[in-house]
Amino acid sequence: MSELSQASDANLVVAIARWRQDALAEAYRRHAGAVFALARRLLADQTLAEEVVQEVFLRIWDAPEKFDPDRGSLRSYLLAQCHGRSVDLIRSEQSRRDRELKEHRQRAEAGYDIEHEVWDLAVADHVREAIAELPFEERKAIELAYLGGHTYREVASLLGQPEGTVKSRIRAGLRRMRGALADAGVGNTT
Amino acid sequence: MSTGYRHDQVEELLGAYALDALEAAEHAFVEAHLPTCARCRAEVEEFREVAALLAHTGAPAPPGLWDRIAASLEGEAPGGALADKLSMLPMGSGERSRQTWRNRMGAAVLAAAAVVIVVLGVQLADQDRRLDEMAGLLERDALERAYQAAETSPGAEVIQLASFDGAVTTRAVVTDDGEGYLWAADLPALDEGRTYQLWGDMGDRLISLGLMGRDPEVVPFAASEALVAVAITQEEEPGVVATDQPILAHGLLPQ
Numbered sequence: 138m139s140e141l142s143q144a145s146d147a148n149l150v151v152a153i154a155r156w157r158q159d160a161l162a163e164a165y166r167r168h169a170g171a172v173f174a175l176a177r178r179l180l181a182d183q184t185l186a187e188e189v190v191q192e193v194f195l196r197i198w199d200a201p202e203k204f205d206p207d208r209g210s211l212r213s214y215l216l217a218q219c220h221g222r223s224v225d226l227i228r229s230e231q232s233r234r235d236r237e238l239k240e241h242r243q244r245a246e247a248g249y250d251i252e253h254e255v256w257d258l259a260v261a262d263h264v265r266e267a268i269a270e271l272p273f274e275e276r277k278a279i280e281l282a283y284l285g286g287h288t289y290r291e292v293a294s295l296l297g298q299p300e301g302t303v304k305s306r307i308r309a310g311l312r313r314m315r316g317a318l319a320d321a322g323v324g325n326t327t
Numbered sequence: 328m329s330t331g332y333r334h335d336q337v338e339e340l341l342g343a344y345a346l347d348a349l350e351a352a353e354h355a356f357v358e359a360h361l362p363t364c365a366r367c368r369a370e371v372e373e374f375r376e377v378a379a380l381l382a383h384t385g386a387p388a389p390p391g392l393w394d395r396i397a398a399s400l401e402g403e404a405p406g407g408a409l410a411d412k413l414s415m416l417p418m419g420s421g422e423r424s425r426q427t428w429r430n431r432m433g434a435a436v437l438a439a440a441a442v443v444i445v446v447l448g449v450q451l452a453d454q455d456r457r458l459d460e461m462a463g464l465l466e467r468d469a470l471e472r473a474y475q476a477a478e479t480s481p482g483a484e485v486i487q488l489a490s491f492d493g494a495v496t497t498r499a500v501v502t503d504d505g506e507g508y509l510w511a512a513d514l515p516a517l518d519e520g521r522t523y524q525l526w527g528d529m530g531d532r533l534i535s536l537g538l539m540g541r542d543p544e545v546v547p548f549a550a551s552e553a554l555v556a557v558a559i560t561q562e563e564e565p566g567v568v569a570t571d572q573p574i575l576a577h578g579l580l581p582q
Contacts, residue, residue, distance in 0.1 A: 156538065308339065
């Protein structure tokens with residue numbers, strides 16, 4: 138087991154491509170917690186979240202070549218798969234989305250923010266600093282889009298701002314965070 | 328093909344795209360643009376890395392979820408427990424016993440599995456070549472040293488692997504903390520395009536422990552507590568999810 142527990146994520150995917158279930162198990166051990174937490178956060182439903190996690194890990198087993206280690210970390214790949222699938226589910230069900238909108242309005246009013254969602258103590262400080270540097274409006278837009286699973290048009294409606302402004306703020310905020318994290322040596326864990 | 332959007336218009340959408348926050352039409356515009364623009368692709372990847380930092384680990388995934396995933400991996404192929412297969416493998420008549428196994432599995436299941444195996448095999452052949460260069464998982468010298476270290480470690484057990492007709496015998500060692508190493512240097516080298524594959528009998532099902540290549544020396548594997556026995560088959564590159572080939576050699580693990 139030590140061979141796999143010390144393998145890089147990229148090498149784990151190599152082993153997965155060679156039908157090594159123990160490599161998939163190791164990838165699951167490293168990342169399933171984050172994938173599940175994101176799915177549950179977005180879907181607000183334990184069973185659906187588990188189904189998404191299952192799909193994400195079966196997909197890397199069936200199509201490991203879709204992950205390109207030159208283009209990003211395995212973690213961000215798995216989380217992007219999870220996010221995409223989760224928002225598909227949210228958007229396919231209008232009543233759920235209405236409920237989500239309501240919940241997120243309440244969260245926004247309650248001062249909920251992404252500072253509480255940071256995943257790793259080792260990088261938490263840097264990420265918090267990067268978030269703190271964001272203008273409030275950019276932060277709110279990213280939060281509602283990524284952790285709320287809303288389209289930028291929905292975010293615009295929630296915040297009562299023009300759609301074009303929200304679209305620009307999401308990109309500007311992400312660029313600002315990327316810059317701050319790169320300065321701190323965080324953000325590229327490939 | 329024109330996307331109907333200028334580059335700078337697509338660029339404006341990249342942040343929302345990376346967060347899955349576009350509606351279908353705009354999403355499609357970006358998807359059409361990305362294959363043609365390395366700069367935009369790089370920006371999306373960077374945004375996704377940033378987004379990944381916003382997701383937190385939370386608690387571990389719920390107990391039992393991994394078991395369901397592992398079970399569905401086996402569900403996609405006609406794998407049977409090694410014990411079942413061995414009981415159907417009369418000495419030295421691999422062909423007949425395979426026939427028995429096929430009948431037992433049912434033609435439809437087998438055909439479906441064959442499609443899965445062929446499709447995955449084609450996808451993986453390319454990837455394997457590419458990834459071989461960066462892998463470094465199977466460095467022979469290091470593995471030989473690992474085998475020798477394992478063999479002399481306290482509590483290690485040596486397993487003898489044998490074929491039914493005695494033609495293939497080799498051995499493996501399993502350490503106290505569940506590391507396994509198969510000594511495969513005695514296996515004859517196979518033709519191009521063929522590979523040995525290592526299997527683990529988990530009691531109720533047979534799982535792939537990994538490809539061994541056509542001329543293996545030392546093959547590491549995970550010897551979990553549930554592992555009852557290991558077995559070797561010969562397959563076409565790049566291996567299969569479930570085998571219908573005769574067992575070349577097998578050995579029971581110490582309980």
